[in-house]
Amino acid sequence: MSDIQDTLIQKEAPKAAFQQIFTVWKPHLISLVIGIIFSLIALALGLTLMSSAGGKIAFAAMGMLVISSVFLKFLGGGRLLMRYVERLYTHNVMFKAIADLRVWFFARLSKGAAAGLGFRHSGDVLSRLVSDIETLDGLYLRLMLPFASSVLTFLVLIVVIGSVHLPLAICIAFLYILAGFICPLVTASMTKKHGQTLLNSVSQLRIGVLDFIHGLREIRAFGAENRMAALLDKREKKLFEKQYHQAKIVALMSFLSFISSQIAILLILAAALNIGFHGIGAAHIVVCLFLTITAFEVVVPLTKAGGLAGQIINAATRVVGVNKGHGYDVPTGSEDAPDQTDIQLNDLGFQWSAERPFVYRHLNLKIAQGERVAIIGPSGAGKSTLAALLLKVIAPQEGTITLGGKDIALLTEDSVRKKIAWLSQNTHLFDDTIRNNLLLSYPQATDTELWQALSEAAVADVVKAMPDGLDTWLGEGGIKVSGGQGRRIALARTLLSKAPILLLDEPTTGLDADTEMEFFKILNQISSDRTIILIAHRLTGTEKLDKVWRLSDSCLISEN
Template identity: 85%
Template sequence: MSEFQDPLAQKETPKAAFQQIFKIWKPHFVSLMIGIVFSLIALALGLTLMASAGGKIAFAAMGMAIISSVFLKMLGGGRLCMRYVERLYTHNVMFKAIADLRVWFFSKLSKGAAAGLGFRHSGDVLSRLVSDIETLDGLYLRLMLPFAGSILTFIVLLVIIGSIHIPLAVCVAGLYFLAGFVCPIISALITKKHGQTLLHSVAQLRISVLDFIHGLREIRAFGAESRIEDLLEDREKVLFYKQFHQAKKIALMSFISFVLSQIAVLLVLAAALNIGFHGIGAAHIVVCLFLVITAFEVVIPLTRAGGLTGQIINAATRVVGVNQDHVDNIPKGTEQAPEQTDIQFNHLGFQWDKNQPFVYRDLNLTILQGQRVAIIGPSGAGKSTLAALLLKVIVPQEGNITLGGKDIALISEDSVRTKIAWLSQNTHLFDDTIRQNLLLSHPQATDDELWQALSEAAVADVVKAMPDGLDTWLGEGGIKVSGGQGRRIALARTLLSKAPILLLDEPTTGLDADTEAEFFNILNQVASNRTIILIAHRLTGVEKLDKVWRLSDTRLISLN
C-alpha cells in the first residue's frame, strides 16, 4: 500500500469559486451575453404576443379590429423562431464553456497532489469531473437566463399595467416580485446546506460502485455478492431520501409561487368586477389577464432553479477546490534543471497536516549521479512521501531538496520531471494500443526506439508475437496481458523517457517471486548510466545496489 494520504482539501469560498469559473468562461463572455439577449427577445415576443392576443379578442368582442391577425401570426412565428435560436445558441455556448471548465479541471488535477499519485478516490474525482461540472451548466441555463427574463417581465408588468391602472400594477408587480425573486432566494437558502450533503452522497455512491467493480473478483471469490448488493442498496436509499427531501422543499416553494400567481389573476378578475380596482375598461382587463398569466409562467422554473442553487454553489466549490491545499503551496519555479543530477535532501522535515506528527525531521540523504540505491522500510514509514517530494508534488515544511546543486523550488515542475522517470506500484496501462501507452513518456519516439525499449524490458518477443504488434489493444488497465507482461511494458515506457533518474516505487507489487526476480534481473542489465532509486518494503537479494537505507521512526539508517 502507498503511504500517500488524502489531506483535507482547503475549503474554497463560493465567491472565490464563482470568480474562478467566470474567469475560465471569460473568452465566452460575449457569446453568453448574446445568448441572454436572444432569450430576452424571445421572452419579449412571447409577452407581446399574449398581450396583443388579449387585445384582439377584447376589441373583436367590441366590434373593433385594431390588431390584425397578420400581426399576431408574425409575432407567433417570430417567437417560435427566436425560441429555437435561443435554445440552440445558449446550449451550444454552454457546452463550449463547460468543455473549457473540464479542461481547466483536468489541468489543475494533473498538476496537483491528486495527479494519479494516490491522493484521491477515483470515484470522487469522477464525480467532480462529471456530476459537479454538469450541475454548473444550470448556473447559466437555469439561473442567469431565467433571472434576466424575470427582470424584463417585472419591468413589462409595471410599464404596461401601470399605463392602464397604477394600483393594480403595483399589486401585481409586488406579487410577481415575491414569486419571482423572494421565493427562489428562500428556496436557495433552504436547500444550500442540503445541496452539499446531496452532492457528497452522489460522490460516495460513485466511489462505492467503482470500488466494488474493481474488487469484483474478490467479491465473487468470497461469495459476498448479496452483501455488497445490500450495501449499495442502502447507500442508494440514503441518496434517494436526500433527493426526495430536497424535492419536497422545492415543491413547497413552487406551490407558494403558484398560489401567488393565482392571487395575481384573481386581482385582475376582481378589477373586471370593479372590486378594489375601478375604472378599467373591458379590453384592458383582457390584456392585463393575458399578460399576467404569461408573465407568471416564467416564475415556476425560476423557483425550481432557486432550489438547485445550493447544489450549484457546492458544485462550484468542489470543482474549483480540487487540490487547493497543494497547488498553491508548491513553488512554481522558472529555472531549468542542471545537467548534473546529484540529489541531496538537506535537513528535511515534512508533515501532511499541521495537526499530524512529522513524517520525518532533519532528514539528510545524498544520492550521487549514476548510483543505484534502495530505500526500504515498513508501510507508513514515509518512503513514497520521499518520492512525492522529489517529484515536486508536495513541498517540505523544513529544509530543501537540491538537484545538481540547485534547489528544486527554483526549478520548474516540468523541468524537474524531465529528469525523473517514475514507475509506481500502481502503474496504469491505458485502454489503448501498446504504441500509445509507450509514447506517453516520449511522444516523438520512433518505432526503432519503441522496440529498443521493449527489448531492454525483455518484452519485445511477447509484443512481436501479438497479431497487431505495437498496435495491439491492451484493454482497460492492460487486461489483455499478464501482470508480469504489463509491468514490463510499463518499465519499457519508463526507460523510453530517457530521463537520467529512474524512480521505482514498489515496482514489483503484486508479482510472484519468480516474476519479481526476473524483473530485477532485467533492471540490472539496463540503465547502467542512470541513477536508480528503488523504494521497497524489502529486498529480494538479486538487486545490484551501491547504497541501501532503511527508513524508520523518521530517520534514515545506512545498511552498508
C-alpha cells in the same frame, strides 16, 4: 469520502467557489452575455405578441381594427426564430464552458493525485466529474437566464399595467415578487443545506456501486452478494429519502408561487367587474390579462430552479474543493533544469500538515550523476514521500533539494520531471494498445525506439509473439498480459522517456520471487549513464548498486 474531507469542503466559501468557476469561464463571458441578450429579445417578442394578441381580440370585439394580423404573424415568427437561436446558442456556449471546467477539474485533481498523493474514492471523483459539473450548467441555463428574463418581465409588467392603473400594478407587482423572487429564494435557502447531503448521497451510492463491480470476484467467492446488495439498497433508499424531502419543499413553494399567479389573474378579472379597481377599459383589461398570464408563466418555474440552486451551490464547492485536504503549495519556478543531474538533500524537513508529525527532520542525502542507489525501509517510513519530493509534487517545509546544484524550487515542474522518469508501485496500464501506452512518456517515439525500449525491458519477444504486435490491445489495467509482462511494459515506457534519472518506487510490488529477481536482472543491464534510485522494502541480492541507505526514524543510515 472522509468526515474531515466533508468538513473542509463545507467550509469552502460559495462566493470563492463561484469566483473560481467564472474565472475558468472567462473566455466565454462575452458569449454568455450575448446568450442572455438573445434570451431577453425572445422574451420581449413573446410578451409583445401576447399583449398585442389580447389587444387585437379586445378591439375586434369593439369593431375596431388597430393591430393587424400581419404584425402578429411577424411577432410570432420572430419569437419562434429567436427562441430557437437562443436555445441553440446558449446551450452551445454552456457545452464549451462545461468542457473547460472539466479540463480545469482534471488539472486541479492531478495536482493532488500526482505520485499517488491525494487519491480519493473513484466513485466520488466520478460523481464530481459527472453529476456535479453537469449540475453547474444549471447555473447559467436555469438560474442566470431565467433571472434576467424575470427582471425584464417585471419591468414590462409594471410599466404596462402601471400606465393603465397604478394600484392594480402595485398589487400585481407584489404578487409577482412573491412568486418570482421570494418563493425561489426561500426554496434555495431551505434546500442549500439539504443539497449537500443529497450530493453526498449520490457520491456514496456511486462509490458503493464501483466497489461492487471491482470486487465482484471476491464478493462471489465469499458468498457476500446479498450483503453487498443490501448495502447498496440502503444507500439507494437514503438517496431517495433525500430526493423526496427536497421534492416536498419544492412542491410546497411551487404551490405558493402558483397561488400567487392565480390571485393576480383574479385581481384583473375583479377589475373587469369594477370590484376594487375602477375605471379600466375593456380593451386594457384584456391586454393586462394576457400580459399577466404570460409574465407568471415565466416566473412560476423559477421556484423549481430555486430548489436546484442549493444543489448548484454545493456542486460548485465540491468541484472547486476537489483537492481540499490534498492540495500542496509547490513553488512554481521559472528556470529550466540544468544538464547536470546530481541530487542533494540538504537538512530536509517535511510534514503533511501542521497537525501531523514531521516525516523527516534534518535529512541529508547526496546522489551523484550516474550512480545506482537504493533507499530501503519499512512501510510508513516515508520512502514514497521522498519520491514525491524529488518529483516536485510536494515541497519541503525545511531545507532544500538541489538538482545539478540548483534548488528545484526555482525550477519548473515540467523541466524537473523531464529529468526524472518514474515507475511507481501501482503502475497503471491504460485500456489501449501497447503502442499508445508506451507513447504516453514520449509521444514522438518511432517504432524503432519503441522496440528498443521493449528490448531493454526484456519484453520485446513477448510483444512480437502477439498477433497484433505493438497494436495489441492490453485491456483495462493491462488484464490481457501477466503481472510480470505488464510490469516490463511499464518499465519500457519509463525507459522510453530518455530521462537521465530513473526513480523506481517499489517496482516489483505484487510479483512473485522469480519474476522479481528476473525484473532486477533486466534493470542491471540498463545503460550505466543513467542515475537509478530504487525505493524498496527490501533487496533481493541481485541488484547491482553503488550505495544503499536504510530510512529509519526519519534518518538515512548507510548500509554499505
